[in-house]
Amino acid sequence: MLRTCTLKEASQLDGETVKVCGWVHDIRVLGKIAFIIIRDRYGLAQLTLIRSIIGKENFKKYTKLTRESVICVQGKVQKTEQAKLGFEILLESLEILSIAETPLPLGVADKVSADMETRIENRFLDLRKKEVLAVFEARSAIIQGIREYLAQEHFIEVHTPKIVATATEGGTELFPIKYFEKDAYLNQSPQLYKQILMGSGFDRVFEIAPAFRAEEHNTTRHLNEFISIDAELSFADDNDAMQILENSIKNAIKHAIESEALNALEQDIETPDKPFERVTYDDALDLINSKGYSMEWGEDFSTEALKILGKEIDDFYFITHWPLEIKPFYVLPFEEKYSKAFDLMYKDKELSSGAQRNHNYESLVNIMKQKGLNPENFEFYLRAFKYGMPPHAGWGLGLERLVMIVTGVKNIRECVLFPRDRTRLVP
Numbered sequence: 001m002l003r004t005c006t007l008k009e010a011s012q013l014d015g016e017t018v019k020v021c022g023w024v025h026d027i028r029v030l031g032k033i034a035f036i037i038i039r040d041r042y043g044l045a046q047l048t049l050i051r052s053i054i055g056k057e058n059f060k061k062y063t064k065l066t067r068e069s070v071i072c073v074q075g076k077v078q079k080t081e082q083a084k085l086g087f088e089i090l091l092e093s094l095e096i097l098s099i100a101e102t103p104l105p106l107g108v109a110d111k112v113s114a115d116m117e118t119r120i121e122n123r124f125l126d127l128r129k130k131e132v133l134a135v136f137e138a139r140s141a142i143i144q145g146i147r148e149y150l151a152q153e154h155f156i157e158v159h160t161p162k163i164v165a166t167a168t169e170g171g172t173e174l175f176p177i178k179y180f181e182k183d184a185y186l187n188q189s190p191q192l193y194k195q196i197l198m199g200s201g202f203d204r205v206f207e208i209a210p211a212f213r214a215e216e217h218n219t220t221r222h223l224n225e226f227i228s229i230d231a232e233l234s235f236a237d238d239n240d241a242m243q244i245l246e247n248s249i250k251n252a253i254k255h256a257i258e259s260e261a262l263n264a265l266e267q268d269i270e271t272p273d274k275p276f277e278r279v280t281y282d283d284a285l286d287l288i289n290s291k292g293y294s295m296e297w298g299e300d301f302s303t304e305a306l307k308i309l310g311k312e313i314d315d316f317y318f319i320t321h322w323p324l325e326i327k328p329f330y331v332l333p334f335e336e337k338y339s340k341a342f343d344l345m346y347k348d349k350e351l352s353s354g355a356q357r358n359h360n361y362e363s364l365v366n367i368m369k370q371k372g373l374n375p376e377n378f379e380f381y382l383r384a385f386k387y388g389m390p391p392h393a394g395w396g397l398g399l400e401r402l403v404m405i406v407t408g409v410k411n412i413r414e415c416v417l418f419p420r421d422r423t424r425l426v427p
């Protein structure tokens with residue numbers, strides 16, 4: 001056994017001999033006594049090295065260790081007022097497991113924050129920082145919160161293909177790939193498959209998986225590979241889908257708060273207790289135009305328009321009853337020019353889109369044609385509408401967008417271990 005406990009567990013002890021392991025965070029030498037601050041995922045500990053106890057040679061060798069080297073040590077834990085952390089480990093023996101080269105391409109112990117490029121370039125080191133790790137602990141808790149809620153609501157977790165033959169969300173954002181002698185694409189969304197499963201009688205499904213978009217724009221809220229959390233439910237309408245989404249978000253935030261990951265980020269967020277406000281597209285449009293901005297009916301909200309809206313409703317809210325013409329072919333038409341589509345927003349940021357779906361075969365084919373799509377390319381999807389398709393609704397939620405809101409980080413790249421953007425393919 002390399003270690004008997006983690007550093008956090010060691011901090012609870014007094015008088016016991018422990019073996020702990022971690023990275024050299026910092027070293028201070030004060031004559032015949034020295035302190036090595038050691039770090040693991042759970043915290044820090046002060047190792048106290050006394051020359052007369054460990055010997056002159058060892059003292060010299062250990063105090064020359066480079067920052068970020070990996071060591072395992074044995075020593076006695078002592079509570080002490082003198083140490084900043086409230087305890088120290090009186091060193092008995094030390095094993096060097098891996099020496100870190102100098103200089104470090106990115107400081108781990110230092111406060112100075114490097115630019116995003118340097119951070120991603122040296123992501124393995126960047127991820128050693130407590131506040132960077134905290135984003136991923138929060139992300140993990142968010143996923144658990146959503147999974148827990150959906151499982152409790154009898155959703156089946158599924159996995160649909162990521163190598164596909166057709167576009168779902170518009171043809172221009174597709175990554176083409178070669179699939180032996182055929183042309184294929186990386187999937188933009190599990191949309192068509194989750195709907196097919198409604199025709200299969202699965203009743204309620206969800207998927208947490210990568211989605212790929214060949215977006216040309218390099219922004220702080222777009223990725224070319226992101227995690228899409230998708231849900232679809234049968235014998236349900238847009239209101240039912242919105243309720244499931246709202247409850248999923250609330251449980252996600254609750255889990256993130258309970259995980260304590262947010263403490264390292266000094267992020268102060270509460271689980272929303274009120275129902276999310278619902279605003280129709282038309283009302284949102286009127287509100288924006290009443291603030292001196294000019295937007296036409298049928299246009300999508302621009303960044304500026306959303307800023308105005310986000311100022312008025314500075315919380316989670318739904319925009320409902322969208323014009324049919326700006327939503328994808330699969331949404332349910334309503335009162336001729338409207339649709340049963342909705343977006344979930346947080347202030348000026350879009351988090352999720354969803355809709356009650358069009359489950360009528362003829363109407364679906366007609367709308368596809370109106371939108372310039374060839375129904376023959378969607379034969380595998382349309383077949384599921386010919387032999388008994390229940391009414392259904394669902395949504396897709398961008399995981400990283402939610403992590404941004406919950407953790408308060410400003411750039412979506414910070415919510416992904418190894419982000420893929422317009423220019424980045426490694427690490």
Ligand code: AMO
Binds near residue numbers: 188231355395400
């Ligand atoms: P949509 O295209 O709006 O809808 O995507 C759903 C949600 O996914 C997130 N998202 C992204 N996140 C990061 N980078 C991107 N490039 C990116 N693109 C999208 C957003 C967005 O709200 N099939 C529908 C969903 C449905 O109707 O069920 C769809 O994919 O948070």
